[in-house]
Amino acid sequence: MKLTIVEYPDKRLKEKSKTIERFDKELHQLLDDMYETMISSNGIGLAAIQVGHAKRVLLLNIPDENDEQSIESLIEMINPVITQKSGVTTYQEGCLSVPSFYEDVDRHESITVNYQDRDGNTKSIEADGLLSIAIQHEMDHLEGILFIDKLSYSRRKKFEKEYKRMQKEKKLSKS
Numbered sequence: 668m669k670l671t672i673v674e675y676p677d678k679r680l681k682e683k684s685k686t687i688e689r690f691d692k693e694l695h696q697l698l699d700d701m702y703e704t705m706i707s708s709n710g711i712g713l714a715a716i717q718v719g720h721a722k723r724v725l726l727l728n729i730p731d732e733n734d735e736q737s738i739e740s741l742i743e744m745i746n747p748v749i750t751q752k753s754g755v756t757t758y759q760e761g762c763l764s765v766p767s768f769y770e771d772v773d774r775h776e777s778i779t780v781n782y783q784d785r786d787g788n789t790k791s792i793e794a795d796g797l798l799s800i801a802i803q804h805e806m807d808h809l810e811g812i813l814f815i816d817k818l819s820y821s822r823r824k825k826f827e828k829e830y831k832r833m834q835k836e837k838k839l840s841k842s
C-alpha cells in the first residue's frame with residue numbers, strides 16, 4: 668500500500684526515531700509499504716518518519732549506471748550505526764519531504780555502517796559515492812534532522828522564502 672509522505676514543515680519530521688526490537692510481520696509490512704511509496708514517488712531513499720513512523724528504519728535504492736532502479740539493489744537498514752567515516756564530499760541533495768528544493772550539503776565521503784536486516788541479522792556495509800550520501804541523509808531523518816537544517820543561515824532564509832512562495836503557488840493552482 669502506498670503511504671502518504673509527511674512534508675516540511677510537519678513537526679513529526681523533527682522526532683527522534685525509536686530502536687526496533689521486534690522483527691515481525693508488522694515491520695515487514697512497513698518495509699514493503701515504504702518501498703512502494705519510495706518507488707512510486709521517484710525516490711532513492713526513504714526513512715520511516717517520512718511516512719509517519721518514528722522507527723529506526725530506512726530504505727535505499729540507488730540507480731545503476733543506466734540510471735535504472737532495481738529491487739536487487741534495494742537495501743533495508745534497521746537500527747543503523749556509522750562505525751567509521753572519512754573524507755568530505757558535497758552533493759546537491761533533495762528529499763521527498765521537502766519537494767522541489769535542492770541544495771548542496773557536505774557529508775562524509777566514505778562510511779562503514781553496521782545495521783540489521785528485516786529478520787534482525789547483523790550486517791555491515793562500506794559505502795562511498797551516492798550510497799554514502801544517501802545513507803547519511805536518511806540516518807539524519809532518524810535523529811529528526813532534515814538536509815535544510817544543515818544549510819548556512821543565509822541559505823536557510825533563501826529556502827524559507829522560496830518554499831513559502833512555492834506552497835502558495837501550489838495552493839493557487841489547486842483552487
Ligand code: Y12
Binds near residue numbers: 763765766
Ligand atoms: C542524495 C541525496 C539525497 C538522497 C535522499 C533521498 N532523496 C530522494 O529520494 C529525493 C527524491 C525526490 C524526488 C522528486 O520527485 C521527482 O523527481 C518526480 C522530487 O521532486 C519533487 O518533489 C517535485 C524531489 C526529490 C539520496 C541521495
Ligand code: CO
Binds near residue numbers: 764805
Ligand atoms: Co529526506
